[in-house]
Amino acid sequence: MCNVLVTKKLPGNWIDYLKRECNVTLWEDIYPPPKEWILNNIEDKDGILITLTEKIDKEIIDRAKNLKVISTYSVGYDHIDIKYAKSRGIIVTYTPEVLTDATADLVFGLILAVARRICEGDSLIRKGEWKTPWYPTFMLGTEVHGKTLGIIGMGRIGKALVKRAKGFDMRIIYNSRRKHEEVDAEYVDLDYLLENSDYVVITVDLNESTYHLINEDRLKKMKRSAFLINASRGQVVDEKALIKALQEGWIKGAGLDVFEIEPLPKDSPLLKLNNVVLTPHLGSATVETREKMAEIAVKNLLLVLKGEKPIYEVQ
Ligand code: GLV
Ligand code: GLV
Numbered sequence: 001m002c003n004v005l006v007t008k009k010l011p012g013n014w015i016d017y018l019k020r021e022c023n024v025t026l027w028e029d030i031y032p033p034p035k036e037w038i039l040n041n042i043e044d045k046d047g048i049l050i051t052l053t054e055k056i057d058k059e060i061i062d063r064a065k066n067l068k069v070i071s072t073y074s075v076g077y078d079h080i081d082i083k084y085a086k087s088r089g090i091i092v093t094y095t096p097e098v099l100t101d102a103t104a105d106l107v108f109g110l111i112l113a114v115a116r117r118i119c120e121g122d123s124l125i126r127k128g129e130w131k132t133p134w135y136p137t138f139m140l141g142t143e144v145h146g147k148t149l150g151i152i153g154m155g156r157i158g159k160a161l162v163k164r165a166k167g168f169d170m171r172i173i174y175n176s177r178r179k180h181e182e183v184d185a186e187y188v189d190l191d192y193l194l195e196n197s198d199y200v201v202i203t204v205d206l207n208e209s210t211y212h213l214i215n216e217d218r219l220k221k222m223k224r225s226a227f228l229i230n231a232s233r234g235q236v237v238d239e240k241a242l243i244k245a246l247q248e249g250w251i252k253g254a255g256l257d258v259f260e261i262e263p264l265p266k267d268s269p270l271l272k273l274n275n276v277v278l279t280p281h282l283g284s285a286t287v288e289t290r291e292k293m294a295e296i297a298v299k300n301l302l303l304v305l306k307g308e309k310p311i312y313e314v315q
Helices: 014-021 035-041 058-063 082-087 100-115 120-126 154-168 192-195 217-220 238-249 289-307
Strands: 003-008 021-028 047-050 069-072 091-093 150-151 173-174 199-202 227-230 253-256 276-278
Touching: 003 014, 003 289, 014 289, 035 058, 047 289, 058 082, 069 227, 069 289, 082 091, 091 289, 100 120, 100 154, 100 199, 100 227, 100 253, 100 276, 100 289, 150 154, 150 192, 154 173, 173 192, 192 217, 217 238, 238 253
Parallel strands: 003 021, 003 047, 047 069, 069 091, 150 173, 150 199, 199 227, 227 253, 253 276
Antiparallel strands: none
């Protein structure tokens, strides 16, 4: 039997499924295991199943003498030293596609919530501050339908956003490494996108070329009436610059599901701003999607251990 390390409990029965085929060493807590635990347990393992909170670096990979597969329960893989894993012949697998629609839904949730002030309204009622009957200029927000959506990155999630935006009669522009002929949206350069979008949505993955892609200069190019939405990785945005932009009114607001440090520190200035909607990294967080991710992550791992092609391999 193969030996595998699993760093989180997963929804559904997928760990039991894995246990029928492998000896499983499982970290049971919802807090991530300390690096020491991984180092101490990985030496004889054939596979490891992780989530995005476990950083897999050279030191861990060097310790893993038998490792054939790193299966991450996520679409992002910026927490893994992919190059080094590959150089050691280790296959890295991930869980794209099954979470695309859930994430695109959440992005639209953030757009609607921040533009129409849904969270602000909810908290106003709860605080007992809804004191006036209906009147014409109370809590006015910004329209979503008919506006321009600017999508940075045109992968699976970008395409799922295009579908949704069509239903809102939005003009859709996008910037990505290359033009996608099959996508019914206008390819534009990044400056044009920033200068012309009412909603700028980040869907790129985090890597050396996208770290702090949205910096002070680029925030200044956005319209003062525009919103920034990020459900990819916090580090794609220079959060300090974004806070300044929100405080000083360079942009109108933001919907954020991801942050440079997670959980968001209690003293973050973001918590004091009314023009942001914050969610705790919930992009793929539905019962249906998280179970599908478990299935894919477990099957990816087992397929590699059986010498077969995984469903999704990081290229
Ligand atoms: C979530 O952020 C993921 O990468 O799956
Ligand atoms: C709003 O509730 C309206 O009736 O216009």
